[in-house]
Amino acid sequence: MTSLVLALLLSAEPPTTQEVLAKYDAAMAPATFKGVAQMTAHRDDGTTRAYKMTFLKGSDDKSRVWFHEPAAVRGQEMLRNGENFWVYMPNLKRALRLASRDNFQGGDFNNADVLRANYARDYEGTVKEDPKKPDQWLVELKAKSADSAYDSIKLWVTKEPLGLPVHGEYFTSSGKMLRSADFTEMKDFGNGLKRPAKITMRNEIATQRFSEMVWDSVDITAPAGDGKFGLSDLGH
Amino acid sequence: MALRLLLVASVMNPLLSMALRNVLRNRRRTLITLAAVTIGVAAVGTIRGVLNGLQQSIVRGSIEGTLGAIQVHRTGYLANVLSTPLSLDFEADEALLGKVRSVKGVKAIAPRIQFAGSLTLSATEGNDAPEALFFGALAVDPLLEPKVCPQRSTFFTDGTVLDDTHVVLGDALAAAFGAKNGAEAILLAPDRDGSLNGELAFVGGAMRAIMPGEMKIAVVPLSLAQRLLRMDGRVTELAIAVDDLTQVVAIAEQLRVVLGPAYEVHTWEELAPERKTIMGIQNGVSAVVSGVFMMLMLLGVANTMLMSVLERTREVGTMMAVGLTRGSVLWLFLLEALVLGAMGAGGGFLLMSVITLGLASKGIHFTPPSATMAIEVIPFLTPGFTVVVLFIAMGGAVLFALYPAFRASRLRPVQALAGR
Numbered sequence: 286m287t288s289l290v291l292a293l294l295l296s297a298e299p300p301t302t303q304e305v306l307a308k309y310d311a312a313m314a315p316a317t318f319k320g321v322a323q324m325t326a327h328r329d330d331g332t333t334r335a336y337k338m339t340f341l342k343g344s345d346d347k348s349r350v351w352f353h354e355p356a357a358v359r360g361q362e363m364l365r366n367g368e369n370f371w372v373y374m375p376n377l378k379r380a381l382r383l384a385s386r387d388n389f390q391g392g393d394f395n396n397a398d399v400l401r402a403n404y405a406r407d408y409e410g411t412v413k414e415d416p417k418k419p420d421q422w423l424v425e426l427k428a429k430s431a432d433s434a435y436d437s438i439k440l441w442v443t444k445e446p447l448g449l450p451v452h453g454e455y456f457t458s459s460g461k462m463l464r465s466a467d468f469t470e471m472k473d474f475g476n477g478l479k480r481p482a483k484i485t486m487r488n489e490i491a492t493q494r495f496s497e498m499v500w501d502s503v504d505i506t507a508p509a510g511d512g513k514f515g516l517s518d519l520g521h
Numbered sequence: 522m523a524l525r526l527l528l529v530a531s532v533m534n535p536l537l538s539m540a541l542r543n544v545l546r547n548r549r550r551t552l553i554t555l556a557a558v559t560i561g562v563a564a565v566g567t568i569r570g571v572l573n574g575l576q577q578s579i580v581r582g583s584i585e586g587t588l589g590a591i592q593v594h595r596t597g598y599l600a601n602v603l604s605t606p607l608s609l610d611f612e613a614d615e616a617l618l619g620k621v622r623s624v625k626g627v628k629a630i631a632p633r634i635q636f637a638g639s640l641t642l643s644a645t646e647g648n649d650a651p652e653a654l655f656f657g658a659l660a661v662d663p664l665l666e667p668k669v670c671p672q673r674s675t676f677f678t679d680g681t682v683l684d685d686t687h688v689v690l691g692d693a694l695a696a697a698f699g700a701k702n703g704a705e706a707i708l709l710a711p712d713r714d715g716s717l718n719g720e721l722a723f724v725g726g727a728m729r730a731i732m733p734g735e736m737k738i739a740v741v742p743l744s745l746a747q748r749l750l751r752m753d754g755r756v757t758e759l760a761i762a763v764d765d766l767t768q769v770v771a772i773a774e775q776l777r778v779v780l781g782p783a784y785e786v787h788t789w790e791e792l793a794p795e796r797k798t799i800m801g802i803q804n805g806v807s808a809v810v811s812g813v814f815m816m817l818m819l820l821g822v823a824n825t826m827l828m829s830v831l832e833r834t835r836e837v838g839t840m841m842a843v844g845l846t847r848g849s850v851l852w853l854f855l856l857e858a859l860v861l862g863a864m865g866a867g868g869g870f871l872l873m874s875v876i877t878l879g880l881a882s883k884g885i886h887f888t889p890p891s892a893t894m895a896i897e898v899i900p901f902l903t904p905g906f907t908v909v910v911l912f913i914a915m916g917g918a919v920l921f922a923l924y925p926a927f928r929a930s931r932l933r934p935v936q937a938l939a940g941r
Contacts, residue, residue, distance in 0.1 A: 326715055328608070328715065329601075329606070330606075330608050332608070332714075334714050334715055334716065336716075355714075355716065357712060357714065357716040357718070357751065358716045358717065361717065372709070372717060372719075374707075374709075374717075374718075374719035376718075376719065376720075377707065377719050377720075377721055379707065379719075381641045381653065381707055381709060381719060382641055382653055383653060383709075384639075384653060384655075387639070387653075388711070390711075390715065390716055390717055391711040391714070391715025391716060391717070392715065
């Protein structure tokens, strides 16, 4: 009986794309938050490098990152404001523009993956069943603009609770898969935010390479005033 | 000169003397045939001469302009060159450089780093600074590089400065960047460990491109690159100049022995196989065109000889009637063809020499598609090729005269006297 109910529940009509993406964005890129994360980049030759950083996300596509480790990048900051990305180099005391598709610190995430605005605004697409994964929805997304980091994305998200990512595949306009991601280690970050804490981004071009991002904390109640997202604030 | 030699020889050999006089009998026809042979030989020689100049220009440009005669990398570097692996680097210390210098024939060594990065202006609040431009960079030591690649600076536009603080941008990059000489340029690149780093430099000038794909590049001072990439004292490449280019393979082999399996050594030909392929295609096409020229020219000779035999049936009959053997008749016509071939080849040699020297004195300048700088081509002829062409013209004339001469020698005197 229970399984019948479950089966009925699982075979229900898919939700709208906007519904799924709203849930996804609320979990993976809350409107504002402060967080601490560590990224480990695994390179072709087997060496790794770990980066420790603090994130601050403000409203309207504003994000800022402070790098703490390793020593080579200590004092560097990154800023996103709308479609513009900057890096602040402490040795030059200047902010320089970056491209959204550039690698984030030589890892396999790109700048837009990490300093992400939201999928609901940048992408449109369809939600459907994946017969191989009955407990997940397959969301097929297509970028609204050519400037987006990826041309199309396939995202598998949980049905219950709705919208938490399990696996992602990221494609170029030619249909070539650039990256694939796995979202694991479900964690309760407090204030009702429960989501995967670890993202493993695999490089599908140089397949020996992958990067892991592990979130230690995500505080959605932290203040994130607009003053923190000005170019002149970088380095202070 | 050739004519005088023939005359001298003709005194010694009555057949040759007859052949020479026979050739001069129908002057108009002889002149037309000679013109064909002369133009054919001259065309083949000139095509080859221009191609020689072009190929020398490509080779010189490769060796003295960009590659160096030999390059040394850590083993496995070239297989991964597209990802510009900085981790395959090495210390360019005295111990290593001493080993390279110990090989006989090594003239100069230039340490280098190839890396990918981006170039940007500093951004200020409100200004619309462009996004960083991605580019491929070659870091060179401004003092050592000219000893290995003296032609590199000929690609630079006038007034270009390359020193420890100035970078030279490929002209496509310079145009996209839009900064004037002396402007600040900031280089951003992931360092050897992948962490982002930035260094301030100044635009020293622009660099024209000769080969396709050389556009979005820059030449950067080595010391600046070593700070940017956090690779103090380390490089990814040694470019080597040699005393004698014909010994390059042997010197590379010797370097492999001295440096051991941790390093890979490549000659310029191995580094730029596409240039070798291009030259191979050029050689093939020119061989086909030359072959067609030669064939047409020799068919002309064959035609002339056949006409001559048909016209002189009675004469051959008479000669045979007074005792000339069939062998001598065969030889007579073959010698006539040889005289025609020799005179045509001589004329062709003179004409090709005049054209080639004329072109060489001014040089041919042309700009290949996708390049922004003209190549100067100085045509020249090699003795080996010239001798072969002249030999083919003469030998071919004899060969193509075999059938007419054989036909003449097979005539039956009685019928021939009757003109049948």
